Amino acid sequence: MPVLAIDSLDxxxxxxxxxxxxxxxxxxxxxxxxxxLAESLLVLERALRAGHVPRSVLALGASTHEATAALAQYGFxxxxxxxxxxxxxxxxxxxxxxxxxIASMNRPALVxxxxxxxxxxxxxxxxxxxxxxxxxxxFRSAGAIGADAIFVTPRCSDPFYRRAIRVSMGxxxxxxxxxxxEWAETRELLAGAGFHIAALALTPDAIGLRDFSSRxxxxxxxxxxxxxxxxxxxxxxxxDTVVQIPMxxxxxxxxxxxxxxxxxxxVSG
Numbered sequence: 001m002p003v004l005a006i007d008s009l010d011x012x013x014x015x016x017x018x019x020x021x022x023x024x025x026x027x028x029x030x031x032x033x034x035x036x037l038a039e040s041l042l043v044l045e046r047a048l049r050a051g052h053v054p055r056s057v058l059a060l061g062a063s064t065h066e067a068t069a070a071l072a073q074y075g076f077x078x079x080x081x082x083x084x085x086x087x088x089x090x091x092x093x094x095x096x097x098x099x100x101x102i103a104s105m106n107r108p109a110l111v112x113x114x115x116x117x118x119x120x121x122x123x124x125x126x127x128x129x130x131x132x133x134x135x136x137x138x139f140r141s142a143g144a145i146g147a148d149a150i151f152v153t154p155r156c157s158d159p160f161y162r163r164a165i166r167v168s169m170g171x172x173x174x175x176x177x178x179x180x181x182e183w184a185e186t187r188e189l190l191a192g193a194g195f196h197i198a199a200l201a202l203t204p205d206a207i208g209l210r211d212f213s214s215r216x217x218x219x220x221x222x223x224x225x226x227x228x229x230x231x232x233x234x235x236x237x238x239x240d241t242v243v244q245i246p247m248x249x250x251x252x253x254x255x256x257x258x259x260x261x262x263x264x265x266x267v268s269g
Contacts, residue, residue, distance in 0.1 A: 003064055006084040009092050014082060016104035017058050019094045022132075022161040026107070031055075033107040036160040038170070040099035041066045046170035047105050048074040055104040057081045058089055063100030107160060111178045113151060117193040120148035121219055122267060125186070125197075127235050128155045128226040129256060135159055136167030137257035138224070143171030145264045150177040151186070151221075187238040190221050199223040199239035200263055201231045202252060206244040213266040222263055224256050 006014070016028065016035060026034035035055060038047045041063065048054070054076055057067045064083045071079050090096050117123070124147045129135055135157045142150055150159075156179075157164065159172045180186045190197055196217035223239060225231030230253075236242060245254060245262055254262065 002078070002080045003068060004080055004082050006082050006088065009088070011082075013056060013080065014058075014092060016055060017093050017102065019092075022158065025162075026158065026160075031106050033109055034160075036105050036107055036165065037162045038103045038105050038173075039097075039101070039162065039166050040170075041070060041101060043165060043170035043173070044101065044103045045070050046173045047103070048076070050173045052108055052173065053106045054079045055106060057101055057103045058093070058097070059083050059101035060086055060089065060097050061100070063097075067101050067103070111176065113178050113180050113189055114193070116149040116151075116176050116178060117189070117195070122147050122264075123149045123151060123195070123221050124260065124264070125151045125153070125180070125190075125221055125223045126156045127153045127223060127231055128229075129224065130155070130157050131227055132157045132161040132164040133167050134227060134255070134257045135161075136164035136172065138260045139164070139168040139172045139175055139177075141257070141261040141264055142175045143168070145261060146268050147175060147222075147264060150175055151180045152177060153180060153186075154182070183232075183234040183238045193219070195219045195221045196241065197221045197223060197239045198241045198243050198267075199225075199231055199236050200244065200259060201225065201236055201242050202244055203236065203242045206242040209243050209245045209263060209266050212241065212243045213269070216267055216269065220267055222260075222267065224260055224263075227256055 028035045038044050059067045059081055064081055067081050159177055165172050223235055
């Protein structure tokens, strides 16, 4: 296992970690679909378990040995692990490696949506959720409570953004997900696979989540909208049912990540 001590930032093999934005990582040279960064041993192990391919690892102290062991376990003994003083690594990345290591991973190709629907019973559709923190939290709830897949619309934040992966505790790498197109084709796709589409929104005809969960359809797609603005008119028109979570004390709604957890738990039966 190549463990490479560094004392300068001139090595071109460190470029994956050099202050790159999420957008730049998605367009990284030498990769077919871009790359993403996996922070912590837990997230690295989940990425490897999911079959994702590492490019290199940046590690501090004892985390170096943990990284080499994890890579060896999954057959990547030739992947370089760079290590060095914490201050130097922080200069390279732009942030302190609080979790001990960060790995550069090749992004996998996106799966065809119809493939994810074949054996699914419960899926979540995220429409224009732009905050990576909320995206990551929704994935964590999906992994813990149970969703077979997550679909994200074209203007939704990328689940492979570093913050989304970190907040999700790596469940972004476990819960199957892919992107879908505009609502006309997405409605046709979901309805054709036998899914009832339930949009979480505050409309006059919305029914309570408790009532909806008392007679659940066999296959269900929960649709969640952007922070603040909620779902678009197109999403609501594409739905079969509009559902709301009853609120108290004059509060009209929950944060989208909290709402996702409540809704997923209610329909998990």
